[in-house]
Structures are given as structure tokens and as C-alpha cells.
Amino acid sequence: MTGKYIAMLIMVAIVTLGVIPSTFADEVVVYSARKEHLIKPLFDLYTKETGTKVRYITGNAGALMQRIKAEGSRTRADILLTVDAGNLWHAADEGLFQPVKSRVLEKNIPSHLRDPGNRWFGLSVRARTIAYNTDRVSPEELSTYEDLGSPKWKGRLILRTSKKVYNQSLTAMLIVEHGLEKTEDIIRSWVHNLSTEPFSSDTKVLESIAAGQGDVGIINTYYFGRLMKKKPGLPLALFWPDQDGNGVHVNISGAGVTTHARHRGKAMKLLEWLSTPAAQTIFADSNMEYPVHSDAKLHSIVKSWGSFRENLINVSRGGELQAEAIRLMDRAGYR
Amino acid sequence: MIIRRLGSNLLPARPSAWRLFAALFAAAVMIPLSIILLSFTKPAGDVWRHLSQTLLTDLIINTLKLAIGVGTVTAILGVSLAWLTAVCEFPGRKFFTWSLFLPLAFPTYVLAFVFLGMLDYSSPLQILLRQHSLPTLSGFRSSWGVIFVMSLSLYPYVYLLARDAFSTQGKRALEAAQSLGHTKTEGFFKVALPMARPWIAGGLMLVLMEVLADFGAVSIFNYDTFTTAIYKAWFGFFSLTAAAQLSSILVVFALIILGIENSLRSRMQFTSMGRDAFRKERLHLRGAMKVFAVSYAFLILFVSFVVPVIQLILWTTASFRYEFSSRYFDFLGHSLVLGIITAAIICLLALILSYAGRHHPDILSSILTRICTMGYALPGTVLAIGIFIPVAAADGFLASVAGALLNVEPGPVLQGTIFVMVAAYIVRFMAPGFNSIDSSMRRITRSIDESARTLGSKGLPMLYRIHLPILKGGLFSAAALVFVDVMKEMPITLMTRPFGWDTLAVKIFELTSEGEWERAALPALTLILVGIIPVALLTRQADD
Numbered sequence: 001m002t003g004k005y006i007a008m009l010i011m012v013a014i015v016t017l018g019v020i021p022s023t024f025a026d027e028v029v030v031y032s033a034r035k036e037h038l039i040k041p042l043f044d045l046y047t048k049e050t051g052t053k054v055r056y057i058t059g060n061a062g063a064l065m066q067r068i069k070a071e072g073s074r075t076r077a078d079i080l081l082t083v084d085a086g087n088l089w090h091a092a093d094e095g096l097f098q099p100v101k102s103r104v105l106e107k108n109i110p111s112h113l114r115d116p117g118n119r120w121f122g123l124s125v126r127a128r129t130i131a132y133n134t135d136r137v138s139p140e141e142l143s144t145y146e147d148l149g150s151p152k153w154k155g156r157l158i159l160r161t162s163k164k165v166y167n168q169s170l171t172a173m174l175i176v177e178h179g180l181e182k183t184e185d186i187i188r189s190w191v192h193n194l195s196t197e198p199f200s201s202d203t204k205v206l207e208s209i210a211a212g213q214g215d216v217g218i219i220n221t222y223y224f225g226r227l228m229k230k231k232p233g234l235p236l237a238l239f240w241p242d243q244d245g246n247g248v249h250v251n252i253s254g255a256g257v258t259t260h261a262r263h264r265g266k267a268m269k270l271l272e273w274l275s276t277p278a279a280q281t282i283f284a285d286s287n288m289e290y291p292v293h294s295d296a297k298l299h300s301i302v303k304s305w306g307s308f309r310e311n312l313i314n315v316s317r318g319g320e321l322q323a324e325a326i327r328l329m330d331r332a333g334y335r
Numbered sequence: 336m337i338i339r340r341l342g343s344n345l346l347p348a349r350p351s352a353w354r355l356f357a358a359l360f361a362a363a364v365m366i367p368l369s370i371i372l373l374s375f376t377k378p379a380g381d382v383w384r385h386l387s388q389t390l391l392t393d394l395i396i397n398t399l400k401l402a403i404g405v406g407t408v409t410a411i412l413g414v415s416l417a418w419l420t421a422v423c424e425f426p427g428r429k430f431f432t433w434s435l436f437l438p439l440a441f442p443t444y445v446l447a448f449v450f451l452g453m454l455d456y457s458s459p460l461q462i463l464l465r466q467h468s469l470p471t472l473s474g475f476r477s478s479w480g481v482i483f484v485m486s487l488s489l490y491p492y493v494y495l496l497a498r499d500a501f502s503t504q505g506k507r508a509l510e511a512a513q514s515l516g517h518t519k520t521e522g523f524f525k526v527a528l529p530m531a532r533p534w535i536a537g538g539l540m541l542v543l544m545e546v547l548a549d550f551g552a553v554s555i556f557n558y559d560t561f562t563t564a565i566y567k568a569w570f571g572f573f574s575l576t577a578a579a580q581l582s583s584i585l586v587v588f589a590l591i592i593l594g595i596e597n598s599l600r601s602r603m604q605f606t607s608m609g610r611d612a613f614r615k616e617r618l619h620l621r622g623a624m625k626v627f628a629v630s631y632a633f634l635i636l637f638v639s640f641v642v643p644v645i646q647l648i649l650w651t652t653a654s655f656r657y658e659f660s661s662r663y664f665d666f667l668g669h670s671l672v673l674g675i676i677t678a679a680i681i682c683l684l685a686l687i688l689s690y691a692g693r694h695h696p697d698i699l700s701s702i703l704t705r706i707c708t709m710g711y712a713l714p715g716t717v718l719a720i721g722i723f724i725p726v727a728a729a730d731g732f733l734a735s736v737a738g739a740l741l742n743v744e745p746g747p748v749l750q751g752t753i754f755v756m757v758a759a760y761i762v763r764f765m766a767p768g769f770n771s772i773d774s775s776m777r778r779i780t781r782s783i784d785e786s787a788r789t790l791g792s793k794g795l796p797m798l799y800r801i802h803l804p805i806l807k808g809g810l811f812s813a814a815a816l817v818f819v820d821v822m823k824e825m826p827i828t829l830m831t832r833p834f835g836w837d838t839l840a841v842k843i844f845e846l847t848s849e850g851e852w853e854r855a856a857l858p859a860l861t862l863i864l865v866g867i868i869p870v871a872l873l874t875r876q877a878d879d
Contacts, residue, residue, distance in 0.1 A: 018848050029834075035845045035846075035848075035849060036837070036845060037845070038555065055834050055835075056830070056834075057833075058837075058841075058845065059829045059830060060570075060829060060830075060848075061570070062569060062570035062573075063716060063719075063826075063829060063830045065724065066569075066720060066723070066830075067830060068662045070720070070723040070724055070726075070727045070750075071727055071750050071751075072727060072731070072751065074727075074730055074731070074734065076750075076751060076834075094573075112585070120452075161557045163554075163557075163563065163566075163567060163571070165570075165571075196456070196476075196558055197476055197477075199476075199557065200554060200555050200556070200610045201849075202850060203850030203851075204451075204455070204850065207457035208455075208456055208457045210457065211456055211457035211461075211462055212458040213457060214615075217383050223850065229431065279878070322571070322574050323571070323573070326567070326572065327385050330385065330389040330390055331388075331389055331712035335557065335559060
């Protein structure tokens with residue numbers, strides 16, 4: 001009999017320990033696919049300004065989403081912060097986010113960079129554009145993403161793997177613009193023009209272009225920024241494609257409040273704070289990305305790349321069409 | 336009167352506590368496994384249709400290529416080096432004996448990014464070679480590159496076990512072969528090698544399971560295997576069902592490998608001459624053979640360990656200033672704590688499991704053991720899912736009980752605790768722990784038990800006084816292997832760690848996934864330096 005009571009006591013103790021700290025503490029819990037060194041400075045600043053502690057855990061986007069799903073109504077996550085609209089769209093689709101009505105967020109964030117249903121919000125913009133070797137290509141030769149499939153680039157194109165969600169979103173955008181059939185032709189023509197097997201990172205793509213293994217490639221601008229900061233002498237430059245047409249493909253990193261958030265109000269406050277110009281500057285600068293708030297200052301290096309017209313199709317389309325895009329790339333032999 | 340079959344009179348006939356434990360443990364391991372297998376009850380036809388129309392053939396061919404390639408290379412490296420250091424005598428033998436284990440401290444994904452950083456087209460080395468119009472290496476990012484990297488980091492498993500076999504075989508077997516007119520070479524192929532086969536197979540099995548479950552190295556090479564398809568199904572198509580179904584095919588693969596290994600293992604009860612069989616009378620290599628042995632051992636050590644460590648040191652010195660912070664002590668501490676806790680628990684469980692098999696040497700025992708060690712072939716992330724779901728359910732149950740008793744709505748109890756993490760590690764790394772302990776258990780002959788019994792020692796005292804001293808070596812290798820494996824483990828750690836439990840492997844993931852190889856060198860180097868300690872201790876013991 002005593003055994004039973006002891007067991008019950010232990011259980012009560014465990015449960016109590018689980019409850020007290022998580023419900024009453026002045027804190028907000030973030031699951032983040034954005035890396036620690038990019039978010040920690042911001043969260044530290046937030047804690048300093050408001051006194052609210054931000055607890056976070058980082059990881060791979062898909063795994064964090066699965067974790068929230070498995071944890072169900074008992075999840076500790078108040079906010080899921082992740083990169084790529086595709087991931088955000090899926091999180092919303094799986095019911096992991098709740099809609100948030102906030103004037104501040106609506107005012108600070110352009111409508112094509114947030115969920116039409118107000119479940120997630122873009123917090124920084126990442127432009128996926130063309131980079132080229134300045135010794136071997138003149139910018140006049142470049143025009144659009146589609147053009148990279150034309151015969152003049154045969155054996156000169158370098159791409160990152162189709163397994164990376166950035167390329168899946170880019171392909172999804174092409175599907176929105178051109179439809180399935182034409183997009184498959186475009187991807188096929190890219191694969192045909194490859195100078196080497198696709199790489200596993202954008203940085204490798206850039207380094208190989210600089211080394212002359214190929215002449216042009218598609219990359220996110222912040223990888224270019226990081227690499228050039230480290231090795232300023234590389235013969236590399238950015239090109240903004242499709243400026244007479246739809247514009248540069250942009251993606252976002254963004255966040256939403258989880259359906260079962262324990263600190264809903266505090267989570268919303270944090271999101272709103274992140275969308276203010278001051279926080280936006282830090283958010284974007286830490287990784288040389290573009291802020292979503294137009295008043296936020298650009299990083300000096302980012303500014304030096306010049307301005308560009310961006311594609312205004314809502315980024316959520318990338319998520320909707322992601323599976324379709326992957327299938328298409330597999331069919332086209334894009335590894 | 337009870338009539339017992341010959342030989343079984345040494346063993347208890349009724350089911351013992353050992354067996355009960357083995358069954359319970361297998362049942363616990365079956366929970367995550369069956370969640371993965373149960374995925375077949377749900378449809379995921381569209382993902383399958385797509386895969387079979389586009390990638391599946393390539394994936395299977397690629398995976399087989401990798402398994403055969405890495406299997407062959409690790410077998411050749413492992414067996415030859417084991418033979419040289421266990422049986423022969425040449426200058427530097429003692430040094431090579433332990434140092435050739437060192438690559439075990441290298442996570443495969445670290446070796447992959449180090450070698451790509453050195454040998455890819457855009458690497459400083461290749462650029463330099465091209466500038467001087469020297470011959471360059473092309474196409475390192477290919478199947479042979481992956482095989483190269485994986486073999487270098489995995490051969491120590493074969494080396495470890497093969498060396499164990501050779502050094503206990505006894506020279507008399509070889510002498511017998513020679514007395515029958517065979518040369519030394521023939522003696523090796525006709526006597527020593529066949530006798531060591533079960534051990535070599537044991538090592539190869541670990542290698543193959545690692546190959547099947549690897550995601551880190553293949554994704555750095557962008558080399559498509561079965562694991563990359565699992566990730567694609569999950570993170571691309573968001574079909575956990577399809578991912579789990581693909582994983583259960585891996586489980587079947589693993590079962591086949593285990594089945595083969597098991598049939599070989601059953602012949603593993605040879606009389607042994609004791610550990611120092613060759614201590615006094617090694618084959619002294621002379622002339623060209625001596626030069627060859629030294630340069631061969633040196634070359635392998637140089638390529639698999641010295642060169643990558645130098646590269647990591649160079650990168651670390653370049654990035655240390657902005658990468659290092661006091662948080663590194665936390666990362667290191669977490670890695671150590673997790674490694675030690677898991678190693679201790681696995682040793683205890685494996686010991687009991689191995690004992691259960693000893694008490695009941697029948698089919699049921701071997702099935703139970705197979706189940707308990709199967710997690711090794713599963714990609715860590717998939718395994719983590721298999722653990723997450725039942726843990727969430729247990730939390731739900733606890734919550735509803737607590738709600739009824741106390742009228743509160745509790746938060747997660749088990750979820751996001753170190754408990755889940757360690758449970759996942761245990762399922763994943765039971766195999767290396769168990770194999771080490773079980774192979775030394777097999778060294779305890781029945782006659783030892785018999786003598787102990789006649790001297791009045793049995794049960795736990797016998798385990799403690801007679802068996803434990805014999806098992807010490809096996810226990811130690813088990814602990815060292817598991818410790819190093821846990822330190823290197825990435826996907827389970829990423830997915831199940833509680834708040835603030837970042838480890839060195841997590842840091843490596845964060846930096847490499849952003850292509851920051853240079854900055855990842857600091858955590859990688861730390862991980863390897865810490866991993867060397869148990870590996871070096873492991874080998875001192877092997878060095879007798």
C-alpha cells in the first residue's frame with residue numbers, strides 16, 4: 001500500500017514541477033530554425049528592455065514542427081520562428097499557428113510578406129538572385145532566371161541542390177508565373193547547362209564560381225555578403241534578374257504564435273517588437289538580409305549592392321506549391 | 336526426477352529474471368520501432384509513386400554502391416592493419432596499435448566537410464595545383480569520394496574487432512598450418528582469417544549499419560541514398576508516413592545484415608589462448624616487408640587522422656577569435672554528461688541482456704537481442720519521432736490522471752527532458768555496447784562456470800567475482816564506443832534536447848548548415864580531442 005502512495009506522491013511532484021515554472025514565469029518560449037548566433041543578440045536586448053525572458057531552442061525547421069505537433073496541447077513553444085515561407089505555410093497548414101490580429105504587425109510588414117490568414121509574419125527578406133564571375137561574364141549577358149537555361153550558358157551554370165527549400169520556393173514561383181510544363185522545361189535546361197553536380201551549400205556555389213568551375217549561379221545574397229567580407233578579392237558580383245518583368249525572387253524568415261501557446265500575449269508582444277525598425281535593423285543586419293520594415297536602415301554592405309525590384313507574389317505560394325516543385329525537379333533530373 | 340538434455344544441466348531450465356528483463360527491454364524498444372512499422376497502415380501512395388517513377392532505382396543503386404564500397408574498403412583496411420599490429424612485429428608497432436583507432440573520434444560528417452574543403456575544385460590546394468599546372472584531383476564529390484570518407488572514419492570498427500580476434504587466436508593455429516606444409520601467407524588465408532571471421536563480420540555489421548543510417552556525410556556530398564529519400568519525404572513532401580515507411584525498409588535491411596551476422600556469430604565459440612597469445616613470438620617482419628608495413632600503417636594514420644586534424648587546427652586558428660566564447664564550456668559539459676550517462680546505462684543494460692542470452696541460448700533469446708540492438712540502423716531523426724509519439728502519449732496520460740486528482744492542467748512532464756534524449760540514445764546505440772560486451776561474454780567458457788560452481792560460487796556472486804574481471808575489457812570498450820558515439824550523434828540531439836542543452840554536435844550543425852566550415856572547426860576539433868581520450872584508453876587496453 002505504501003508503495004502506491006509513494007508512487008502517487010512522486011507523480012504529483014513531477015507534475016507540479018512541470019507546471020509551475022512554465023505557466024507563471026515572465027517568459028516566452030521560441031522554437032527557432034534560425035541559428036542561435038542570429039537570434040540571441042535580439043532576444044538578449046528584448047529581455048533587457050522588457051524584463052521578459054526569452055527561452056529558445058534551435059533546430060531544423062521540419063524537426064521543430066514535428067516536435068510541436070507531437071507535443072500537442074502541452075507544447076512549451078509559444079512562437080515558431082523559421083526560415084522560408086514554405087516551412088511557415090506548412091506549419092500553418094498543419095494547424096500549428098493561431099491567427100493573430102495586430103495593427104502593429106499589419107502596418108510594419110508588407111502584405112505579400114505575411115500570411116493572408118494572419119497566422120505568420122515575415123521578419124526579414126532574403127533575395128535569391130544571380131551571382132557571376134566578373135572575369136568571365138559581363139552583366140549585359142545576364143537577364144532572367146529563365147535565361148540561365150539558354151545555350152550560351154552550357155557548361156557554365158552552378159546550382160545548389162534541389163533538396164534545399166530555397167530552390168524549391170524559387171521553382172514554385174516559376175510555376176506560378178509559367179505553369180508546370182514550361183517550368184519543367186526551364187529546370188531541364190538549367191540541369192543541361194550545369195558545369196558540375198549541384199552543391200550542398202550556397203557558399204560552395206559562390207566559391208566554385210570564383211574558382212572558375214562555372215561562371216554563373218543562383219544564391220541568396222547574404223551568403224555573398226558573408227563570403228566577400230571574408231575574402232574581398234574574389235571576382236564575384238551580384239546581378240538582379242528580371243527587372244523588366246516580375247522581379248527578384250524573395251523569400252522570408254518569419255514567425256507565428258503557436259496554437260497552444262501558454263504565453264500568447266507575450267508572444268504577440270515579442271513579434272510586434274521584432275517588426276519595429278530598431279529591432280528590424282538588428283534582425284536583418286546580423287545576417288546581411290533585408291528588413292521587412294521599410295524604415296529600417298540597410299546594412300552598409302547590403303546597401304552597396306544597389307536596389308532592386310522584388311517579386312510581389314505572396315510568398316505563401318511557395319509553400320502551397322512546394323511538393324509540386326520537388327516532384328517537378330525530380331522529374332527534370334535536378335539533384 | 337527431471338531429465339535434462341546433455342549440457343543444459345549447467346543452466347536453469349525455467350525462465351529466469353534475466354529473460355524477463357530481456358523481454359521487457361525488447362518490448363520497450365519495440366514501441367518506437369512499431370510506431371515506425373505501423374506507418375504502413377496509412378496510405379502514402381503518391382510519394383511512393385513519385386519516388387518509384389523518378390529516384391528509387393538510383394537511390395537503391397547508390398545505397399548498395401556505398402554499402403559494398405565502404406564494406407570492402409573497411410574490411411581490407413581493418414583486417415590488414417589488425418593482422419600487422421596483432422601478429423607481426425615492426426618498428427613503431429606499439430604506436431600504430433593505438434593510434435590507428437583514433438579516426439573513431441571523427442564524426443563522419445566532420446571528415447566529409449574537411450575533405451571536401453581540402454579537395455574540392457575551389458579549395459586552396461586545388462587552386463594552387465592549377466596555378467602551377469600540376470595534375471589535379473577531379474570529381475571528389477562523387478560516390479568514390481563518399482566511400483573514401485566513410486571508410487576512413489569507419490574502418491576502426493573492423494580493426495577493433497579483427498584485432499581482438501587475431502590477438503586471442505593463438506600462434507599454435509598458425510604453427511599447425513605451417514606444420515602441414517602451408518606457407519605463412521596460406522596460413523593467414525586458410526586458418527587465421529576463417530577463424531577470425533565472426534569478429535570481422537561483427538565489425539562490418541556495425542560499419543554497414545552506420546552507412547545505412549548516415550545522413551550527415553551524404554548530404555554534404557549531395558549524394559542521394561535511402562536516407563536522403565527519407566528526409567525528402569518528410570521535410571519536402573511533409574509526409575511523415577512515407578518517411579516512416581521508407582525507414583522500415585531500412586529496418587528490414589538491418590535485419591538481413593543482422594541475420595547473416597548472427598549465423599556467423601554462432602560459430603564464435605573457439606577455444607582461446609588468452610589475450611597475449613602473440614606477446615612473445617610475433618612474426619618479425621624484415622626487409623621490404625618491414626618497410627611496407629611501416630609506410631602502410633603510417634599512410635592510413637596520416638590520411639585518416641593527421642591531415643584532417645591539421646586542417647581543423649588551421650581553420651580553428653583562423654576563426655577562434657570570433658567563434659570562441661565561454662559558452663563552449665557548456666557545450667562541452669553537455670556532450671560529456673550525455674556521453675557518460677548513456678554509456679553507463681547501456682553498459683548495465685547490455686550486460687543484463689548478454690547474461691540473459693547466456694542463460695537461455697535459444698532462438699527466443701537471439702530474437703530478443705536482435706530487437707534490442709536494431710535501433711543502430713535507423714536514422715536518428717526517424718528514431719526520435721518513434722520515441723516522441725509515445726512520450727507525448729505518456730504525458731497526456733499523466734496529465735489526465737493529474738487533472739482528475741488535482742484539478743490542474745499540467746505542462747509537459749517527460750517531453751523536453753533529458754530522459755527522452757537518453758532513451759533515444761539507448762535505443763540507437765545499444766548495438767555497439769552490446770556487441771563488445773557479448774563478445775567478451777562468449778570468452779567465458781562453460782568450464783569456467785563449472786569450476787566456479789564446484790567452488791560454491793553462483794548467481795550474482797559468480798557474476799561479480801568470476802565474470803566481471805573477465806568482462807572488464809568488454810565493458811570498457813562498450814563504454815568507450817557508446818560514449819564516443821553519443822558525443823558524435825547529431826539528429827537525435829538536435830531534435831530531443833531540452834532547453835539550453837546545446838552540445839558540441841549541435842554547434843557543428845548550426846555552423847555547417849550555413850556553410851561556415853571554418854567556424855565549425857572549433858567545435859569539431861574540441862569534439863575530436865575529447866573523443867580521443869576514451870579511444871586512447873580503449874587501445875591501451877587492447878595493446879596488452
